[in-house]
Amino acid sequence: MTVKLPRIGTAQILALAAILAINGFVSPQFFDIRLQDGRLFGSLIDVLNRGAPVAILSLGMVLVIAMRGIDLSVGAVMAICGAIAASLADDHSLVVTLAAALGAGLACGLWNGFLVAVLGIQPIVATLILMVAGRGIAQLITEGRIVTFTDPGLAFLGGGSVLGVPTPVVIALAMLALTLIVVRGTALGLMIEATGGNPRASALAGIGTRLITLAVYMWSGLCAAIAGVVAAADILGADANNAGLWLELDAILAVVIGGTSLFGGRFSVVLAVVGALIIQAMNTGILLSGFPPEMNLVVKAVVVLVVLLAQSPRLASLGLIFSRRRS
Amino acid sequence: MAAPHADQPSAAAGSARPASGAPLLELTGFSKSFGPFTALDAVSLTLRAGEIHALLGENGAGKSTLIKTMTGVVQRDAGVMRLEGVPVMPRSAGEATAAGLATVYQEVNLAPNLTVAQNLFLGRQPTFLGIVREREMRRRARAVLADFDLDIDVSAPLESYSVAIRHIVAIARAVDQSARVLILDEPTASLDAHEVEVLFAVMRKLAARGIGIIFVTHFLDQVYAICDRITVLRNGRLAGTGTIAEMPRMTLVRTMLGRELAEATAERHERADLSAAPELVRLEGFGKAGYVAPFDLTLRRGAVVGLAGLLGSGRTETARLVFGAERADSGSATLDGRPVALTGPREALTLGFGYCPEERKTEGIVADLTVRENIVLALQARRGVLKPLSRAEQDEIAKRFIRLLDIRPPDPERPIGLLSGGNQQKALLARWLATQPRLLILDEPTRGIDVGAHAEIIALIRTLCAEGMALLVVSSELEEIVTYADEVIVLRDRAHVASLTGAAITVPAILAAIAEDGEATANAA
């Protein structure tokens, strides 16, 4: 049994600040923001904009992980929903397009939740099924081609802006707010933390753990669908092969960097989003620094380890010993 | 308290052994803080060779922490330990064993997924060219367990056995490590009278061989039955130490509590007139194939029904069926005369049932969550997701129950996993009391609970009962059951075999019903 005291997100915020500072160092224009055609531009805005899909994914993933689960299928679900949105956009109204895409996401989540909550399959394998098959389904929808669209309504979701802020950022913020309301404005957060912490005890305390599991996977599916639509809208098309590829790992990473344990229990929605921003800031930084792109993964590995070590309870207790020695 | 010891003259056991001699193990100035909280404050203890030394104290007094700082599982802040005059400082359980300190920790420290034999010899299996000699290991395992009067299949996984057997295996493992000091942290909490006897026989044998034994228990009778000397901790400090002759029962209790014990425990309460008490729940032909044979059970407002029987006789199973944690496959249930379906904990909760399970760690607490969150959990589950308790309401409920049940430390924001076992138990009780249940099912509510809290919980059971709640209590402590039960149902081999009411509820009568053969007494359901 590991018992952790709740921590506040100092480590994460510091890490983000440090990475942004380094970015500012390697690329002096990093913090420049300018207003052009009623939309904000600049590297910092870029971090937010590019980070939006993973941030949205992490909103669903954080709840799944808090329930001791994991959702490997979100990348594939992004591809499916992006493909649906792109293929419907030009012939149907935006409402129908979105309803179909988000509905597909919810259905995917329902499927995952069914496998986990009702059939009792271990989450990693249960969602692996959709991870494998989902990309096939997405390719089936696009018939293996890259489907493009021109509908301005859908395009707005990727490339537009609201009061100067890029739409993906606005959508991510809205989803963050919605998630917070759903989770902390009701008792759902407590129930998720209890179920993730000790499923048997929670079920005996009368919590409907099955229903919550279903709901949480559906939420993750919905988030993946939104992320998929945003990603498709951004490139004005759907690429079933590459949309959302390996983003499930980024989303999981964001959640863990945000301090949520993979063993379930305590979680923080906001810090998961901070985690997503850390990852994106890092990616953008490497791009700006002019390192060869081959360096990307190595730098990413190092940064991830450093951020994790900064949060390590063991390291914290070492620090405590030192500070006590000194005093 | 297990009956056989109740009438034993104190100190009979100890005097036979050479209790004096040079100190075998000496602890001085043991201190340990967890953050701002001081769990141990300059504690010292001296253990002599061939001595059985009781380490006593209330829940949270620091007994387990003292043991863990001795063996290096928890790093101490200060303190010196000498084994036969030589300072030793193990840094892990492994090093402690190597140094000669074998320990059974309070949380039974075994691997449930391994076989009994593997558990006994993990880390020191007999090998030939690196390959474990399975047959030799099993042979030795059977030999080791034979000392404990236990003849089980040692190649079966440990988890297929009852908690009691797991405990014995853990003890056997420690005993077999040819240590000079044996430390047992509440080994008897889940053992029945016979198993306790067997354990004591082994302990006496080891002590006669010159091994020093530190023994933690909350059963005072056991202390006087087997120990030579006593060390008492209170709030992390040394509260007293001496031979059992120097510390008779009342002195001991006073030393542990730092005050007099309100002797509420001993007297028996007025038994309710069962026929007059209004009926709350009636179960007929209730049962589940392969789990518990069908039984009839009536639970009345303001009455306590006790379930007695050996471990594995079907007591816990009955409790789980009533709560719906396990679904019955036969029989019918009525609540207030109306038929109801007991299909699961959620339904039970809406019907106003509460259930404190026996396995606190795995089925009770959510270790990472705070005491407050653990207390409000069931109430919140009943209100549903959409009606969250406000933080102020949660604080109020948590504070109220922390005060009412004297949960220590009285900090609602502490993760419950950091509380001592007894205080976790109280918080679980609080969880259900907060839902104001009409029927409360308690499975071993006083297990691992100190004398003070023990009396408080029994008093609480009576108060709840007087307020009109129906209670169903599973307990291995017959003497405790007879003080509060209005009806005692005796189980054997997963069937209800007898029901005692009124003046018939006595310890000998219950024992007789437990022991009797199949064709026995009344009400065979």
Next chain:
Amino acid sequence: MTPASSSVSRLVPVAATTVVFLLGFLICALTFPNFASLRVVMNLLTDNAFLGIVAVGMTFVIISGGIDLSVGSVIGFSTIFLALAIERWGIPPFAAFALLLVICALFGAAMGAAIEFFALPPFIVTLAGMFLARGTAFLLSTDSIPITADLYGHLSDHAIRLSGGARLTVPAMAMLAVVAAGMVLLHLTRFGANVYALGGSRQSAGLMGISVGRTTVLIYTLSSVLAGLSGIVFSLYTSSGYSLSGVGVELDAIAAVVIGGTLLSGGYGFVFGTFVGVLIQGLIQTYINFDGTLSSWWAKIATGLLLFGFIGFQQFTLHMARRPRRRATTGSAAANAAGAAS
């Protein structure tokens, strides 16, 4: 009565998997006329040799309660490293193999140490390891480099010929050897028992005096070494090195282990089950190849569906097997208690 029922019950998942494999094979044999041949079986072994080898390492990791996401990248690193070492740096193949395995061992040990000493979750540490190994592979070279050393030619020609044109190839032999060695190590040694103990409860294992740190480091070392070995086999199989090889293999390995009846939460499982899990995955691929009419996306969907079919059936078998089991264990518990008390 306990012993038999309860030690048999832990074999149920493996037995279920084996039954599922045999049924699957039967279905394939009935669907495709020339499927049921020694040759198909031998090809199944050869084609999945690299997966089988990493999956054995993954079994140790998962039974101990961990996970290793880095293995696919380690394979990629290994192939490109070997290609460069042999072709560009002129290191003799066997020396290159040895050097590679040492590097992998150090890499695994470092991950194990990070998990143990900083109390970090294995998923994330090995995810970082995955980035690191793949990133290093990219740094070495992003080209696909053919390996032309004589040894490679010899090794791929060398095979035990069986009847009907079937060949037991070097990769297949390597996998069978690793499976056998893995079974011995996991089921018959002290180290193996420690691996299970760690998966049962890390805390208890520590309290029982097991050196949790040492065991953890060894487990991840083993996994990485086997991933390196798998990389060697992969480079033999393809006679080339490419930094992108082995992408996603970690997921296949995890799936094989889990299909083989090992619980992801640790503590239970068998190497043999993993072996069958690998064969099942190979069977799915073979089926799709034999069919030949499936477009690449239908192939993916079919893989997912078959995966679901296998897991669903296994779940069903377990469910059915558990019913009588409960009766057996509860009954025996009562007997035990009674026995102990008498």
